[in-house]
Amino acid sequence: MSFKIQFSAAKNYFLGFATSGVILFSSLLYFNNKEKTSTSPTFTSEENTISEKIPLKKFNPNALTEEDWKELGFTERQIATLFKYKEVVGGNFTSKAQLKKCYAISAKKFDELEAYILLPETGSSPNKSYYSGGYESSTNYSNNYKTRQKKELKIPGKFNPDHFSIDDFVKMGFTENQANSILKYKNYLGGSFLSKEKFKACFMITDENYRKMEPYLLLPEKTPENQATSSKFKSTNFEKPPAIYQNFDPNITDFEGWRKLGFSEKQAQVILNYRNRNLKGSFKNIEEIANCFVISPEKMEELKPYIILNPNNFKTISSKKMETNFSSEPKVSAPETKTDFSNIDLNKITFRQMIEFGFDEKSAAMMLSFRKKLGGFANTQQIIETYEIDKDLAQQLITISKLDQSNIVKYKLSDAPEEWLKNHPYFKYSADKIIYFRLTEKSDKKMWKFLKLKPEYESRMKLYLVQD
Known part of the structure; x- marks a missing residue:
């Protein structure tokens, strides 16, 4: 009888212990699973960190507010860039590929967000299928997007x-x-x-x-x-004084004289450089004045009645040059006509002097034409790179002669003349982008980021730009 009681007590004790163990194990398992399921995916990059409080879900970047972008881990500066970029592309992002080009979003960050972005991969208009299934949890974004995207133009008939x-x-x-x-x-x-x-x-x-x-x-x-050219310089940052018209000779008019005729400081300097460098010191006729790109057709019409071209003020060619240019006799190498090329400036060397040095007519013409388009050589390497030039002879020339870059006209991206940008060999392929970007952006540093040029192209362009 005593044995049965002891066995029963032991049995009850064992069952109680086992039951307690099962309850304890179940509790641990439950809390462990709860902790795992409560963890939401987050991004923890050094550049952008998504708040752990906000779980990621699909979103339309066109509908995000500043706070929404902040919750995705972007800084205020990055957000400002994103909104500005959105305006530049027309007011809405149309594809993932377009959004990816915004430099405020790094490649790593875009890879993290890509799966959640409700935009087509490529294309100019959003695909409706991206805004239907699986988006019930983001109705606020969807409604905001539709309100903005569906806004049709209301054209009031014929208009100017x-x-x-x-x-x-x-x-x-x-x-x-x-x-x-x-x-x-x-x-x-x-x-x-x-x-x-x-x-x-x-x-x-x-x-x-x-x-x-x-x-x-x-x-x-x-x-x-x-x-076509009437808008040149109308938006210049330099103030133009009121025009005071009276008879004048453009070949003896100085800086202040051009200013009194109504030109800005920069325009007056360009006119003087054009006369002294391109035309060898003097305008010979009305057409040469009109060809100066800072003088619009309208301005030229205003100036014409007052222009006096006095031949006595033309810079004359020396008698030796006259004999060389117009003599019908074969060219001979006379000691008195030889040029000392060690004193020649490569930005002023003439066609005749290049022929004298040994270049053929084609090489000489190509080099002078390239120099004119550039507005002057900024370094000697440009001479070597001239198309179809004798490179060995060019190397000899730059070794002997000097190069003076002091007369090269330089601008900032923010105020360079439209015509200059479109005609300059280094700028013409980016001219339209520069012109459009600077309508809303005046910082040259930011404009370089927008242009995203190869380093070698950027370094060439900077040879003709004023450096801050």
Whole structure:
């Protein structure tokens, strides 16, 4: 009897112990699973850190506010760049590929976010399928996007955009920032869009919106030739004094004289450089004055009645040069006509002197033509790189002669003349981008980031730019 009682007590003790163990093990397992399921995926990069409080979910970058971008780990400066880039591309990101180009988003950061971005991979318009299934948890983003994206242009019939204010463009369907940029572009052109061609070139107007507006635009199809250059320097940062017209000889007019005729400081300097360097010191006729690119056709018409070209003020060619240029006798090497090339400036060397040194006519013409397009050589390597030049002979020339770069006209990206940008060999392929970017951005440093040029191209361009 005693044995049975002891066995029963032991049995109860064992069962109680086992039950307690099961309960304890179940509790540990439960809390361990709960901790795992409560952990949400987060990004922890050094550059951007997504808040652990906000789990990642699919999002449309067009609908994000500043706070939304902050929750994704972006700094205020990066967010400002993102919003500015969005305006530059037309007010909305249209694809992942386009968003990826924004330099505020590193490649690593984009890889982390890509799976959650509700945009097509490529293309100019969002794919509707990206805004349907699997997006119920982001209805606020979706509604905001539809409100902005679906805003159609309301065209009030035939209209001249020259007469439109910011409010008029906003009523048509543009954002206030877009409307402001469109008017800045008009002011840059000189106060008029001039033609449908120029209006279309405004980067705030997408191809789709232009197609809708084009039938209603009261503008010429093409820019009239007599107005193509009328906007030059109208947006210059240098103040132009009121023009005081009186008879003048352009060959003896100094810096202050050109200023009194209504030109800015920079324009006056360009005219003097053009006369002294390109034309060897004097204008010979009206056409040569008109060819100076800082003098618009309208300004030239105003100046014409007052221009006096006195031949006595022309810089004359020496008698020795006259004999050399016009003699019908075969060329002979006479000691008195030989040039001391150690005293020759490569930015002033003449066609005759290059022939004398040993270049053929084609090489000499190519070098002088390249020098003219550049506005002067900034270093001797440019001479070696001249197309179809005798490189061995060019190497000898730069070893003997000197190079004076002091007369080279330099600008900043923010104020370089449009015509100069489009004609200069180093700038013409980026001219349109520079012209558009500087409508809203005046910092040269930021503009270099926008251009994203190869280092060798950037270094060449900087040879002709004022360095801060």
